Amino acid sequence: MDATTATPATTAAAAAKRLQIEKAQNFMRQYRDPESRELKKLSANQFMDVWSHYDKDGNGYIEGTELDGFLREFVSSANATDVSPEAVTDTMLAELKSCFMEAYDDNQDGKIDIRELAQLLPMEENFLLLFRFDNPLESSVEFMKIWREYDTDNSGYIEADELKNFLRDLLKEAKKINDVSEDKLIEYTDTMLQVFDANKDGRLQLSEMAKLLPVKENFLCRQVFKDNNGTIENEELRGFLKDLLELVKKDDYDAQDLSQFEETILRGVGYDKDGKISRKELTMILLTLAKMPPEDDQ
Missing domain, CATH: 1.10.238.10 (EF-hand)
Incomplete structure (x- = not known):
């Protein structure tokens, strides 16, 4: 057989190899229509692949060099020709990042979380709804x-x-x-x-x-005593303590931590036995927390 004659098997193998090379060069190219260059609708698993690829350190954000890499590949993948991500100059990248963050960085923290990325990429409608709540949690x-x-x-x-x-x-x-x-x-x-x-x-x-399930506001940014009876109790108390724990433990805490934290904090301020916290007791709690060393120093 003539070595130059392509069989279906060799053609398929060559196409697969080209796709593999393109994927290595520009991860986003595989998710664009080869003709229109529009982004295809992503399944849940495909969206997860994109997120995992760019959140390289697994910290829950696309930031720093991760964000630079994503933006370079996102823009260059839209070109009909095989443009390298490096074709996006530093000046172009700076301008692009400024516009991009203004449009998608909702909480203005200088990085992209998974909900913010979900605004940019087309996904299955039902899966997208998991990231877009009609009534976000207030507290x-x-x-x-x-x-x-x-x-x-x-x-x-x-x-x-x-x-x-x-x-x-x-x-x-x-x-x-x-x-x-x-x-x-x-x-x-x-x-x-x-x-x-x-x-x-x-x-x-x-x-x-x-x-x-992020909430709109931490207790420090809102009126804690919602019912104006001078105390917080029941679900208000649990939510309040969860916010306090988040300030102390940051990103890694569970229900047992919450229970132990509740016992320690409330015992430390002479918490009364009626299951309520008064304004005076709240002040004592905040003063106690202010004196606590950061978690890394404990």
């Missing part, structure tokens, strides 16, 4: 209510089945839909666990669920 009070509702076995974790139930209810409420298949729910649950389960134990602890 950790609402967060703790949801936590208690879906931690049905009171294990202190949101297990995979509990997370699946939460996602099902969220999609129903967001879109008033009931036709999300069980296979899709399993796929979405697996993807959410891949994204938010930082310690990879197959379930979400308190701090991990807090990243999936």
Whole structure:
């Protein structure tokens, strides 16, 4: 056989090799239509692949050199010719980053989190709804209510089945839909666990669920005593303590940490036995926290 004659097998192998080379050079190119150069609609798993590729250190943000690399590849992949990401000059990159961050960096922290990326990339509608809530949580009070509702076995974790139930209810409420298949729910649950389960134990602890369900305001930025009775109690108290714990423990805490923190803080301020915190006791708690060393120094 003539060595120059291409068979279907060799043609397919060559195409696969070209795709592999292009993917290595520009990861985003594979997600664009080869003719129109428009981004294709991404499945949950494809979106996860994009996120994982650019969040190289796995810290939950695309920032610094990660963000530079993403922007260079995102722009150059739109070109019909095989343009290298390096073709985007530093001057072009600086201008691009400025415009990009103004449009997508909602919390203005100088980096992109997974929700902000979800605004940019076209995805399956139902999966996109998991990142866009019609009624974002106002506070950790609402967060703790949801936590208690879906931690049905009171294990202190949101297990995979509990997370699946939460996602099902969220999609129903967001879109008033009931036709999300069980296979899709399993796929979405697996993807959410891949994204938010930082310690990879197959379930979400308190701090991990807090990243999936962020709240608008920390207690320091809002009126704590909502009912104006001079005390906080019940769900208000749990949400308040969760915010305090987040200030102390930052990114890694679970329900047991919350329980121990509650016991330590409340015992330290002479917490009364009626299950309430007064304004005076709140002041004592904040003063106590102000004197505590940072977690790294403990």
